[in-house]
Amino acid sequence: MTTATVEVGGARVPAELQVPDELPGLPGRSSYRLDTVPDAEGLFTLRSLDGPETRLFVVDPAVYLPAYEPQLPADPSGAEHRTLVVVHPPAGDEPATANLLAPIVVDVATGVAVQTVLDGDWPLRAPLG
Numbered sequence: 001m002t003t004a005t006v007e008v009g010g011a012r013v014p015a016e017l018q019v020p021d022e023l024p025g026l027p028g029r030s031s032y033r034l035d036t037v038p039d040a041e042g043l044f045t046l047r048s049l050d051g052p053e054t055r056l057f058v059v060d061p062a063v064y065l066p067a068y069e070p071q072l073p074a075d076p077s078g079a080e081h082r083t084l085v086v087v088h089p090p091a092g093d094e095p096a097t098a099n100l101l102a103p104i105v106v107d108v109a110t111g112v113a114v115q116t117v118l119d120g121d122w123p124l125r126a127p128l129g
Contacts, residue, residue, distance in 0.1 A: 014111030
């Protein structure tokens with residue numbers, strides 16, 4: 001059986017992600033599917049596979065925010081990770097924004113994902129555009 005993968009930051013990550021600690025504001029969901037958005041490099045949908053149906057947009061910061069290089073907590077296992085940031089769609093005259101304070105960190109090998117609140121002065125709603 002072949003496991004579906006998605007390319008993020010030059011690495012293939014499992015398309016099915018497991019979130020052991022629920023994402024804030026999304027109780028009852030621990031499994032998600034990461035899918036590319038056609039014709040939009042580095043833009044993905046993240047859909048819940050359990051609990052109430054939910055769809056988030058996330059981006060590969062290497063594509064949309066190349067200067068974004070947060071210091072992530074050390075992983076004692078030495079596992080390879082990729083980072084995704086949640087995007088809030090534009091509303092009216094307001095541009096789309098990205099949550100740089102709390103990226104989703106994905107273990108490339110296992111597909112385990114954790115939303116991590118960073119130390120430092122990262123914006124919760126950084127304008128994209």
